[in-house]
Amino acid sequence: MTNRRNEDVVMPATASGRAKGQGMSRVVVVGYGPTAHRFIETMRSRGFAGSLTVIGEEPRPAYDRVALTTYLTEDASLEYAVPSGITTRLSTRVTEIDRQAREVVTLDGERVPYDTLVLATGSAPFVPPVPGRGRAFVYRTIDDLEAIREASLGSTHGVVVGGGLLGLEAADALRGLGLKTGIVEIAPWLMPRQVDEGGGSVLKGHIESLGLEVHAGVMLQSIEADTVLLADGRAIPAEVVVFSAGIRPRDELARAADLEVGERGGIAVDAGMRTSDPSIYAIGECALAGGVVYGLVGPCNTMAEVAADRILGGSSTFGGSDLSTKLKLLGVEVAQFGAMEGALDVTYMDPVAGVYKRLFVSDDASTLLGGICVGDASPYTSLKGFVGKPLPASPSDLLFTGGGLSLDLPDDAQVCSCNNICAGTVREAIAEQGLTDVPSIKKCTRAGTTCGSCVPMLKQLLEKSGVEVSKALCEHFDYSRAELFDIVRVRGISTFSELVSTVGTGRGCDICKPAVASILASLNGEHVLTGELAALQDTNDHFLANIQKNGTYSVVPRIPGGEITPDKLIVIGEVARDFGLYTKITGGQRIDLFGARVEQLPQIWARLVEAGFESGHAYGKALRTVKSCVGSTWCRYGVQDSVGLAIALEQRYRGLRSPHKLKSAVSGCARECAEARSKDFGIIATEHGWNLYVAGNGGFKPRHADLLVSDVPTDELIRIIDRFLMFYIRTADRLQRTSTWLESLDGGLDYLRQVVVEDSLGLASELEAQMERHVAGYFDEWRAVLDDPDKLRRFTSFVNAPGVPDPSITFETERQQIKPVLIPLEVVRS
Amino acid sequence: MSTLTWTAVCAFDDLLPERGACALVDGRQIAVFRDFDGAVYAIGNLDPFSGANVLSRGIVGTRMGEPTVASPMHKEVFSLVTGICFDDPEVVVPTYPVQVRDGRVEIAA
């Protein structure tokens, strides 16, 4: 063992370990999956200084198997970082354990000596012995996925055998690869281990509505060249067949070495993860702990930590683990927690909405035992922590109000099952480290970093700790903007008065009125100054200009894509000169004219409109600019006409009102002169089409946009942007830019892609139609004002003295232009 | 008993419901508001936080039932009844008597 001088490095129990005849200097791990990774990471972070060797048969270091499916949809690397000081042997299979010699033997005959051996061999998919099984694939490793992807090329039909959690995930993957996909499940309904019959039937409805075929309650007979035959005589077309019929622990090495194994498989271990040979441990999916083989990362990680602690001389134990699951498959939430039966149960079922929820409680209805949810997993989020504890409310209240109820989780309630983190730990971290968002909770506690299903709970804990305020818009509405949007849309509400009298109180304020104005504008497309709408607008929208610190306004005509003719430039110059306005080129590739008084605005705009300009909506929560670089027309590097596309996009989305402002840019090649990746939607030209990036932001908290789709042709690009924008407009909070919206979306970029690219919610055509209505209904707001004497009347400084300029507005000169003279605040307040 | 001098500033119909307008009375800028129920209020137009004459252009609403306007500059909210700022009760803007007679809005300032 190397000697370390650093006294901070803890090497617990080196001595006691030796004393027990358990030298620990050479630790060898067989299998390099997620559990092995957690083990070596724990050993290293706890200061183990001996030699650590990991031998894995896959050609790569451990990777995040839970996220395996994303390997097909994203280029993202799933591999974990290899901790330093580890010897890794990849593409190396161990074939024998020589317990006498304390060596493991690899397929090449190499012998690797150990003092302590850790088996982390995981499990292998079970392939039932049906004729033709050799033609089928399994779904477990990156190599499996590669093989499936290759086989899908040129194929049209696929079948997944097994309708459990992994089977549905595999079916989704096949669907994503363009195959018409069927699922064969021997049990009478899907996901029999997580849901009951009622839940299964609701789940089936969801899955079928996505175009997948479900064949439940039937056995597979055989696999033929292009079909699979079922026991009931049916033949289903399938060139690609994937087995997902359960897993079996890989205990073959242990068996051959005469270690104790379970009757139905699994390497038997004690609470300290030790096998029947004291120098051999088994952890993860290959281990049989307390009579159970665990198939979820949470318990596997805990086992890894227990074994590491034991090897380092500690005494922690593995006492079994929660098998709760929550996932979103094909856009459907499915969750199960605690027991799947109980003396009493309460069921809520809505087959039309596709929701099924059931809670199991003790015979005196006082203790929560478990629950099943399909279509709406909110009870999982709010109730999982109460399993085995007194019910926080009546069972039916809990079911009906679902996630709406915010309950105080007990400190010892497990929040993140993947990483075994309790509510108390998260609360402590929030309080002590002053955390204010989910990413920092993830960083500090590790909660939420694996499957992500506990993120809503983390959010809840944050909110509860007082970090985030309630989602109620203001004192007048108990709803979030997204909820109000749906209320307005579904009930066909067209005025603020109608809305506030039906679902609100009072007469509104500066928070809810502009928000409702924006919702009404997105849905109805009326002029913002029509009728009662006028009273809802912020001063900027009310005067169709941006207010400045001295009460004057600025004027920003639209200059789509930043392209402008010399003639139009001259008009802007003349208007600015004639009205004495301060003139500046903006960061958005257009020109801002400052210092106009309200009564001057119509005169200024009359000139601009006559010259062919229209409102640039610089004053609105609306599309601002689509910036462009010079692109392929002039630039020697450009591969597409970025200016042409930018103009087309700006003209398509101009006037679109949204929860916050929207910015875009188009770059003609990867050099990215238009800075598209800092925009809400940015487009970068490629040789083959366009790459679309979304949810970028400059401003307060910069964020680079994420790639949503690549190499798409123009028409498809526009279709996806249409959907993206409308989905954002529908679901974002007030003043939430696309960046923060995406970060708050459950399921993040993947979910967004499912909705707007793969149309998992079946919303695409509705979103597109809504955008078409916007495009068709567009008109220039300023021209409409100039044509309407009633609206024009409002543009006066004084109601009793129209035409009189506000005498309190004065200017001085700086660099040959005007500059406001402000009244000192001492004077104002005295 | 002092008598008030009333100055007619505009027709009641010139005021939009829940929107303000500014009147120039003896060189003083007065913001006049009509609320949803037709009540009329008058306060000073000068925003004490920004020093700009803009309160008449704020959004009209209610706070716990009391009629309010929010400054369009930085959104401080003032009571239309008392002129007191909800966000900083130390700050008060002047209020003026106002009445509607024969369809005309009159202010005593």
Ligand code: SRM
């Ligand atoms: C004029 C301009 C500065 C300039 O002289 O270049 C400007 C001026 C203002 N910006 Fe800006 N922004 C301008 C480009 C930008 C940019 C750069 C860009 O668009 O390429 C950014 C960063 C990019 C981004 O938005 O992601 C930018 C980030 C902001 C922010 C922070 C947004 C955020 O998400 O954090 C605000 C505040 C807000 O909107 O809430 C803001 C708000 C404002 C307001 C509206 C503040 C206000 O309420 O008075 C300014 C008034 C403009 C006016 O009166 O006409 N401005 N602002 C630019 C107008 C561009 C245009 O033609 O429309």
Ligand SMILES: Cc1cc2nc3c(=O)[nH]c(=O)nc-3n(C[C@H](O)[C@H](O)[C@H](O)COP(=O)(O)OP(=O)(O)OC[C@H]3O[C@@H](n4cnc5c(N)ncnc54)[C@H](O)[C@@H]3O)c2cc1C
């Ligand atoms: C598609 C998919 C989705 C999943 N989703 C979830 C989820 O949402 N939530 C959840 O909790 N769990 C999920 N799981 C399960 C989770 O991935 C496993 O619990 C976890 O991978 C177990 O880790 P492990 O290291 O014990 O075993 P494994 O991941 O199986 O790793 C064992 C490794 O050992 C290697 N190996 C085996 N024998 C030898 C040998 N003799 N010599 C050398 N190397 C050997 C194997 O090749 C393998 O690389 C999912 C699994 C899959 C496949």
Ligand code: SF4
């Ligand atoms: S982004 Fe590319 S095409 Fe556009 S100006 Fe820059 S180099 Fe030229």
Ligand code: FES
């Ligand atoms: S429960 Fe999976 S990351 Fe927390």
